[in-house]
Amino acid sequence: MREVLAEAAFQLFIDHGFERTTVDDIVARAGVGRRSFFRYFPSKEDAVFPDHERCLADMTAFLDAASDGRDAVDVVCDGARIVLRMYAANPEFSVQRYRLTREVPGLRTYELSVVRRYERTLAGYLRRRWDGAADGPLRAEVVAASVVAAHNNGLRSWLRSGGEGDAEEAVGHAFDLVRQVWGGAGGSPSAGADEEVVVMVAAKGAPMWRVIQQVESALRND
Amino acid sequence: MREVLAEAAFQLFIDHGFERTTVDDIVARAGVGRRSFFRYFPSKEDAVFPDHERCLADMTAFLDAASDGRDAVDVVCDGARIVLRMYAANPEFSVQRYRLTREVPGLRTYELSVVRRYERTLAGYLRRRWDGAADGPLRAEVVAASVVAAHNNGLRSWLRSGGEGDAEEAVGHAFDLVRQVWGGAGGSPSAGADEEVVVMVAAKGAPMWRVIQQVESALRND
Numbered sequence: 001m002r003e004v005l006a007e008a009a010f011q012l013f014i015d016h017g018f019e020r021t022t023v024d025d026i027v028a029r030a031g032v033g034r035r036s037f038f039r040y041f042p043s044k045e046d047a048v049f050p051d052h053e054r055c056l057a058d059m060t061a062f063l064d065a066a067s068d069g070r071d072a073v074d075v076v077c078d079g080a081r082i083v084l085r086m087y088a089a090n091p092e093f094s095v096q097r098y099r100l101t102r103e104v105p106g107l108r109t110y111e112l113s114v115v116r117r118y119e120r121t122l123a124g125y126l127r128r129r130w131d132g133a134a135d136g137p138l139r140a141e142v143v144a145a146s147v148v149a150a151h152n153n154g155l156r157s158w159l160r161s162g163g164e165g166d167a168e169e170a171v172g173h174a175f176d177l178v179r180q181v182w183g184g185a186g187g188s189p190s191a192g193a194d195e196e197v198v199v200m201v202a203a204k205g206a207p208m209w210r211v212i213q214q215v216e217s218a219l220r221n222d
Numbered sequence: 223m224r225e226v227l228a229e230a231a232f233q234l235f236i237d238h239g240f241e242r243t244t245v246d247d248i249v250a251r252a253g254v255g256r257r258s259f260f261r262y263f264p265s266k267e268d269a270v271f272p273d274h275e276r277c278l279a280d281m282t283a284f285l286d287a288a289s290d291g292r293d294a295v296d297v298v299c300d301g302a303r304i305v306l307r308m309y310a311a312n313p314e315f316s317v318q319r320y321r322l323t324r325e326v327p328g329l330r331t332y333e334l335s336v337v338r339r340y341e342r343t344l345a346g347y348l349r350r351r352w353d354g355a356a357d358g359p360l361r362a363e364v365v366a367a368s369v370v371a372a373h374n375n376g377l378r379s380w381l382r383s384g385g386e387g388d389a390e391e392a393v394g395h396a397f398d399l400v401r402q403v404w405g406g407a408g409g410s411p412s413a414g415a416d417e418e419v420v421v422m423v424a425a426k427g428a429p430m431w432r433v434i435q436q437v438e439s440a441l442r443n444d
Contacts, residue, residue: 112334138375138396145371149364181403
């Protein structure tokens with residue numbers, strides 16, 4: 001029933017526009033009563049994004065179950081991938097919805113609220129992982145925002161291309177940039193006197209991101 | 223007139239609640255006609271945030287005038303400070319508005335839209351600065367999101383404290399974290415064979431952010 005309503009609503013939004021479609025139009029097309037609509041969706045906007053609530057629940061469950069032995073930044077990247085897969089599972093619908101959302105200010109605002117909820121969920125996980133660390137809450141918010149921005153950059157590229165190509169690859173590439181600078185920050189290992197060391201040489205004045213790339217490859221590879 | 227309307231509106235929102243206050247109430251208190259309100263504010267929400275449009279214009283002008291010789295990340299941090307100063311210029315109003323915004327979902331959504339516009343403005347500047355660089359647009363979006371998250375973390379701490387303490391200091395500290403990992407990425411210097419080099423030693427398995435701090439202090443200080 002929920003799916004039937006969402007499909008009826010979406011088709012009407014595409015055919016006649018979001019603003020001009022009423023809830024009465026939707027229930028007439030779906031062949032149900034008006035109250036059924038509001039049982040499933042608090043508003044017309046919610047019917048455009050029927051999967052975000054489930055996706056948020058999936059993300060929360062994934063983060064709750066993640067091992068503390070894993071790098072915290074890797075975990076939140078994987079958490080964000082749950083959202084990506086929801087989009088990638090239905091390219092045609094996702095692309096149409098992307099175009100619709102660009103045109104309707106109310107839908108863009110709704111989307112911002114949803115994105116903010118994902119960001120808060122990821123930040124909450126990082127805050128727990130970095131509890132007691134210096135600037136833990138600050139780092140949690142900045143890293144969550146970075147991960148969400150990287151995710152959305154990859155996702156948008158894929159949506160703009162009309163859903164062609166590999167969405168996972170686009171987002172994975174974007175995550176690499178974030179993991180390069182923030183990854184390992186929540187790792188448990190701490191340096192001991194007898195640990196292996198790596199020596200690196202960098203030019204003064206080299207761009208910081210390039211130095212980080214060098215340090216990372218030196219630290220990660222043998 | 224604009225200020226008189228905004229003040230009347232805000233006092234009524236505080237005293238009677240945002241939802242229960244009508245535009246008629248506002249114009250009655252301000253002693254003007256209903257059309258005057260809509261000449262200055264498209265909606266009730268806009269009257270709660272009367273300074274953001276000017277602040278966005280100031281930010282845009284600041285970025286347009288910034289020298290390309292400056293580090294791009296430093297420039298966007300300074301651009302974001304324009305927003306901070308708007309809040310800090312009027313602590314009592316800012317704190318009251320913060321509390322009001324927490325309570326009214328419509329105002330939170332409005333605020334998200336405004337924050338997004340600041341973020342896009344900063345990202346647009348970084349995109350121009352990093353035009354042609356590898357992953358320039360991606361880095362621009364991730365860094366802009368980091369700067370905005372850091373700014374909002376510092377700003378929120380200050381607002382939660384009731385506007386006590388130094389807002390600039392809180393945000394400056396948050397920006398340090400972002401500049402540590404992203405700063406220099408847009409700088410012009412490139413490493414030449416005859417440049418000074420720095421050698422550093424890090425323990426394998428050390429958290430990346432700690433390594434970055436070490437690298438940074440080695441690169442920046444003599």
